[in-house]
Amino acid sequence: MSTSLADPPAAASQRPATAIEGIPPGPTPPVALQTLAMRTRQRPYLERARRRYGSMFSIKVVGLGTTVIISDPALIKQAFRADPTVLHAGTGSPIRTVLGENSLLSIDEDQHMQQRKLLLPPFKGQRMKSYESLIAEIAAEEIDRWPQGVEFETTRSMQRITLRAILRAVFGAEGAQLHELEELLPPWTVLGTRLVLTPWLQHDLGRLSPWNKFQRMRARIDEILAQMIAAAKADPHLEDRADVLALMVQARHEDGSPMSNPEICDQLVTMLVAGHETTANTLSWAVERLRRHPEVLARLAQEADEGGKALREASIREVQRMRPVIAFAGRVVRKQPYEIGGYRLPVGTRMLLAACLTHFDPNLFPHPDRFDPDRFLDTMPDTYSWIPFGGGIRRCIGATFAHMEMDVVLRVMLERVELLPTEEPDEPWAFRGIVWAAGRNGRAAVAPRQGAREPALASAAQG
Numbered sequence: 060m061s062t063s064l065a066d067p068p069a070a071a072s073q074r075p076a077t078a079i080e081g082i083p084p085g086p087t088p089p090v091a092l093q094t095l096a097m098r099t100r101q102r103p104y105l106e107r108a109r110r111r112y113g114s115m116f117s118i119k120v121v122g123l124g125t126t127v128i129i130s131d132p133a134l135i136k137q138a139f140r141a142d143p144t145v146l147h148a149g150t151g152s153p154i155r156t157v158l159g160e161n162s163l164l165s166i167d168e169d170q171h172m173q174q175r176k177l178l179l180p181p182f183k184g185q186r187m188k189s190y191e192s193l194i195a196e197i198a199a200e201e202i203d204r205w206p207q208g209v210e211f212e213t214t215r216s217m218q219r220i221t222l223r224a225i226l227r228a229v230f231g232a233e234g235a236q237l238h239e240l241e242e243l244l245p246p247w248t249v250l251g252t253r254l255v256l257t258p259w260l261q262h263d264l265g266r267l268s269p270w271n272k273f274q275r276m277r278a279r280i281d282e283i284l285a286q287m288i289a290a291a292k293a294d295p296h297l298e299d300r301a302d303v304l305a306l307m308v309q310a311r312h313e314d315g316s317p318m319s320n321p322e323i324c325d326q327l328v329t330m331l332v333a334g335h336e337t338t339a340n341t342l343s344w345a346v347e348r349l350r351r352h353p354e355v356l357a358r359l360a361q362e363a364d365e366g367g368k369a370l371r372e373a374s375i376r377e378v379q380r381m382r383p384v385i386a387f388a389g390r391v392v393r394k395q396p397y398e399i400g401g402y403r404l405p406v407g408t409r410m411l412l413a414a415c416l417t418h419f420d421p422n423l424f425p426h427p428d429r430f431d432p433d434r435f436l437d438t439m440p441d442t443y444s445w446i447p448f449g450g451g452i453r454r455c456i457g458a459t460f461a462h463m464e465m466d467v468v469l470r471v472m473l474e475r476v477e478l479l480p481t482e483e484p485d486e487p488w489a490f491r492g493i494v495w496a497a498g499r500n501g502r503a504a505v506a507p508r509q510g511a512r513e514p515a516l517a518s519a520a521q522g
């Protein structure tokens with residue numbers, strides 16, 4: 060792997076011989092200023108540090124402590140493939156208290172592998188077809204309500220689509236339960252995200268305290284999920300169902316025991332939190348990017364009319380490269396010091412594997428600031444330099460689902476409306492607690508499609 064143009068002479072993966080005990084150097088401003096920079100101008104701040112210190116350096120952030128940022132794909136590969144007893148992703152995660160102790164995002168080692176094995180089958184490629192027409196239906200219903208001829212923000216609309224898609228495809232929710240969960244989950248997720256950022260508020264100080272409110276909402280969510288689990292267990296057609304809840308109810312641990320209700324609830328809620336904002340905000344970024352690239356947009360509309368999808372898939376990957384909504388995959392050193400990039404990092408060190416830097420390395424992606432879906436046309440991105448879904452045994456289990464969902468939503472959008480180009484400046488990046496969102500919420504303007512073929516809701520119409 061070649062050294063970045065912007066790097067100092069030796070990339071971290073090429074540093075020589077004996078490892079230095081401790082943490083690599085990095086910017087020295089006070090922790091408060093570094094925290095502010097990470098929440099407001101993260102990428103330029105980190106880019107500057109990378110130019111000065113190379114592809115492995117440290118920063119200090121409130122809530123995370125001293126943290127090592129890594130953007131060299133060779134080191135990212137090493138960390139993704141590391142022994143999971145030495146590098147943890149769950150137990151050190153700030154999200155653990157909010158998602159529950161069974162959550163796949165909160166656990167490590169054997170417990171993680173066991174749960175992951177149970178959860179993976181519903182997310183395998185061949186299952187995706189069964190979700191496509193449902194998602195197309197949800198997307199069409201929402202997009203048909205978009206106002207014509209005036210600018211509007213797409214983020215809320217995309218959130219409605221992705222929330223409903225998860226609730227129906229993953230949870231198998233319908234009717235009153237679907238509606239109540241649709242009401243409860245967005246405010247619960249917003250509150251949870253705030254609480255992740257403010258760990259000192261994670262204490263029950265009475266009914267008016269945010270933590271108490273958060274726990275009460277969670278109790279109601281769990282009640283509804285328990286009803287759904289009971290209904291699934293009693294469903295004589297359980298084996299024919301494709302939703303993930305039904306599959307979890309039937310899953311068995313290695314010793315033959317079923318998943319407990321708290322296990323199922325924590326995993327369902329995890330998927331919701333991990334899967335809905337991320338996908339919605341990537342879709343809003345797609346709208347933002349495409350409106351500023353009318354030539355790509357025109358090719359995509361033509362491709363959709365012809366029933367193709369290669370450029371659309373490449374465009375999704377390019378949006379995820381240029382606007383990764385999750386900036387980092389996190390790992391924490393446990394048990395023994397961990398040697399990487401010429402340093403022996405002490406136990407407790409947090410490492411952030413930085414999609415937000417790697418994706419902009421000109422040696423890996425020529426002209427990285429150019430939106431150029433052709434770079435991924437009929438070419439799969441590299442596993443360790445294109446990392447919007449993280450990697451290794453912690454790689455996002457919803458990646459195939461999310462890709463399929465974004466593909467279907469964009470296809471339905473292209474078929475049903477004409478997205479109007481704009482010459483407005485790029486929307487800024489805005490930090491929303493967990494995700495980096497389009498700062499003006501992915502503003503769109505649409506007109507009715509002229510001369511398009513009849514929109515094909517069913518996936519069967521696709522190539």
Ligand code: HEM
Nearest residue numbers: 330333334337338385388448449450453454455456457461
């Ligand atoms: C564009 C959409 C999405 C993005 C960008 C995204 C990104 C990520 C990232 C960066 C990780 C951490 C990986 C690591 O540490 O190496 C992750 C983990 C995870 N994601 Fe996603 N995700 C998306 C959609 C989804 C969806 C739709 C679901 C489920 C329905 C989902 C469920 C999960 C779960 C359960 C994990 C934990 C995996 C583990 O620890 O083994 N995600 N995701």
